[in-house]
Amino acid sequence: MHWDWQVFCNSTLSGEATACFGAAGDITYLQWMISAWGWTASVAALGFVIALFAGVMVGVARTLPFVPFAPLVWVATAWTELFRNIPLLVQVFLWYHVLPVFVPAFGSVSSFWLAAIALGLFTSARIAEQVRAGLQALPPGQSLAARALGLPPGTVYAKVLLPQALRIILPALTSEAMNVVKNSSVAFAVSVTELTLFAMQAQEETGRGLEIYAGVTLLYAATALSVNRVMAWVESRTRLPGMVGAR
């Protein structure tokens, strides 16, 4: 078996060798792969922002006292169970094909947004559980003392409980962020031209599947690793003396 890396510098139109970054309106497979990587990164980034935001909200709601917050606790529990018990691919299809039948407005939302929303909400259920676990891991004295000082419930969470809980769950969030990068490959099923779709089409057009998949694998691994390093940096910047993860 011989490797033929030239394939990345071939034109996507004629299949002939050309300048690696394309000449005069020609696009090479390398350029296509980089643009596909951009879609993967965008879906993952948007998905993670949605997941983090919704996940913290729902995680907090699940730890509220049952009286007088019963409806909120209820909704949060339903949210978590709904989004984590349906396979991700099925959720993507539900957003893309089923929802527009009932809510026609969704028919004109781009597949990029729908894929990012589906990925974000799926991950939000997982992050919500981590946030809940982080909050429940705190000694009860923390919230009791905050309330004894007369802080309103919102402030108790914002200033006392969440800053500690989020630090505790940072390692788990790192895994989640890396998962989002890899799970973003489901976007191919709704026509987002991201890395997985690029790999499927380009290996067919070029007949050089191994080289194409090697390139795509490298980009996925590099992206997930960068996310890992960024999260490690966040972890080291936010650690506090006397807490989990402190030096």
Add this chain to the structure above:
Amino acid sequence: MNPFFMRCLVLFFLSALSASADTLGKITERGSIVLAYRESSVPFSYLDGPGKPLGFGVDIANKVAEAIRQASGKKELRIEYQAVTSQNRVPLVANGSVDLECGSTTNNAARAKEVAFAVNYFYASSRLLVKKSSGIQKLGDLAGKAIATTTGTTTFGQLRKLSLERNLNLSVVPAKDHADGFLLLESGRAQAFAMDDILLAGLMLNAKNPDDYAIVGEPLQIEAYACMLRKDDPAFKKLVDSTITAMMKSGEFEKLYKKWFMSPIPPRQRSLALPISDRLRENLKSPTDQPAS
């Protein structure tokens, strides 16, 4: 490493090598042949219920399996079916996971670097499936609009090329598979679905309202379909070729064609009503294994 283990290892690799080059030997030794099938390539190869592949290509592949059984002198040859997709069919044939793939696979030069093709058994032209109500008649009417096609097919590249050449600014929406491409058209996310006419006819056949759709436009390209097998295996290729050629000469091929293309077929018992094309008629007289264009 102990010498005995070493010898076993060497033998193992040698046998693996020889098995990959000699499909007939492998089939005879194993007592079974692995035939690939597609899940939604009507009427070539598709499912009618779980694990029940059927179609024109499946019938031909079974005929080849029967010829292999006769050639090997065995009483029985087990047939194993393996599902393949547009994306994995070439690698799975090349690496020996399947022995023969008779579906809707285009015989072209790029693929011929990886696999071999038997004699062509169908000629398809890629055209556009549209909703009649849209009034779209040709590719030019789609300028600036969304057009779906299936990921992992040659049509995708063809559309990109045509869009640039004719300055159409098409937005090509890649579908996961043929059924998904149809869904994109049905739900209005794409204004047309570009694919081989025969596959479009098959999808239309199984639509809720076949009369709402039409196949329009000049052929974007003509493609030959053929059974795909491993490269550099002349004995196996000869057997497959001679089996199919014999069917073409004896009239059995035409009978089979009528059964799948001009009579009601499962699952809806409707007919594709697609007579033999001139190009295929020509191929029946003098069979070739060369690409169409």
